[in-house]
Amino acid sequence: MFNAYQKLKKLINNQKAVSATFPELLNNWVPYNSAGDNAINKVDGIVFLKLSLKSGTSKDIFQLPEGFRPTLFSYYPITNLDNHTASVFGISAGGWITVENSEVGKAIFANVSFKAKDWFFVCIKIYKKERNDNMNKSKNLDTLREREREP
Numbered sequence: 001m002f003n004a005y006q007k008l009k010k011l012i013n014n015q016k017a018v019s020a021t022f023p024e025l026l027n028n029w030v031p032y033n034s035a036g037d038n039a040i041n042k043v044d045g046i047v048f049l050k051l052s053l054k055s056g057t058s059k060d061i062f063q064l065p066e067g068f069r070p071t072l073f074s075y076y077p078i079t080n081l082d083n084h085t086a087s088v089f090g091i092s093a094g095g096w097i098t099v100e101n102s103e104v105g106k107a108i109f110a111n112v113s114f115k116a117k118d119w120f121f122v123c124i125k126i127y128k129k130e131r132n133d134n135m136n137k138s139k140n141l142d143t144l145r146e147r148e149r150e151p
Helices: 002-014 118-149
Strands: 039-043 046-054 060-063 074-080 085-091 096-099 108-115
Touching (some): 085 108
Antiparallel strands (some): 046 108, 074 085
């Protein structure tokens, strides 16, 4: 088990930043400006999402790509740039980004982070591989001992 922890720690320390192509915006949502301020990055299993959008006609904005989605639905803070008020938007476990009805058609900004859903499964895979490796080593050792006992 300790060896699996060491491998996991090494994986975390060696993990590089991963960027995703920003998904297609839906329902007439467009970037707030031409600077391309919208971004999705992941470092060490943490997703960093920056949004700067305007003019949408529906609550649904876009869907995050696989590997960049949270485990559970959660609300995150958002700023309405038109009237300088705070609100929230949601990200579902399926990666759907949605705003409250009052924010539809407004200019909005968000800069949030959350754990990616797949991070837990990476940990489980490492643990299972380590456990299987240890079981195989044990079986090989038993086989060697049996061969040594043979006349």
